[in-house]
Amino acid sequence: MEFVNQLGQGCVRIYNGKMAKSAAQSLLNEIWGDRGLPVDPAWIASRLGIVVKLASLPEKVSGAIIKDAGCDPVILLAQNDSNNRQRFTCAHELGHYVSNQGSGTFEYVDLRNGSSNPEETWANEFAGNLLMPERLVREMAARNDPAIVMSWRFGVSMDAMSIRLKRLGIPVE
Numbered sequence: 367m368e369f370v371n372q373l374g375q376g377c378v379r380i381y382n383g384k385m386a387k388s389a390a391q392s393l394l395n396e397i398w399g400d401r402g403l404p405v406d407p408a409w410i411a412s413r414l415g416i417v418v419k420l421a422s423l424p425e426k427v428s429g430a431i432i433k434d435a436g437c438d439p440v441i442l443l444a445q446n447d448s449n450n451r452q453r454f455t456c457a458h459e460l461g462h463y464v465s466n467q468g469s470g471t472f473e474y475v476d477l478r479n480g481s482s483n484p485e486e487t488w489a490n491e492f493a494g495n496l497l498m499p500e501r502l503v504r505e506m507a508a509r510n511d512p513a514i515v516m517s518w519r520f521g522v523s524m525d526a527m528s529i530r531l532k533r534l535g536i537p538v539e
């Protein structure tokens with residue numbers, strides 16, 4: 367299913383899962399390289415010139431990305447969240463960064479009960495592909511690695527792992 371979001375300045379963004387996958391793969395190929403698992407989204411962000419900070423955020427907020435004119439983008443992550451949660455949120459914010467490349471200013475504040483509009487769905491799909499690359503998930507699934515082992519290797523919660531496996535059509539034990 368394709369979502370088309372018409373923006374100002376004659377710019378058209380197409381949100382679909384295939385683009386989220388190829389955008390995440392490009393970042394992995396060009397920046398992360400062969401550094402292995404788990405993928406570190408904060409490290410990738412810093413290589414892109416994005417400042418990543420832990421911050422005291424309102425309880426209902428998991429993270430945010432803010433790009434002001436003339437400034438480096440800043441990703442804020444809730445300091446009390448688990449490491450795995452912060453990693454996923456950071457990857458999600460990177461998704462917003464990628465889909466807004468070329469824009470001088472933008473900002474997103476992500477709530478825990480996140481909305482499901484096309485941009486948010488795309489950012490989640492991007493994050494899933496960045497932290498849990500499809501090829502590696504399928505290799506592990508083919509070896510019958512349990513989901514809990516995969517979640518540990520990828521550095522994600524069991525919830526995130528289960529959602530990813532479902533998205534890829536792999537039965538969850």
Ligand SMILES: [Zn+2]
Pocket residue numbers: 458462474475476485486489
């Ligand atoms: Zn978001």
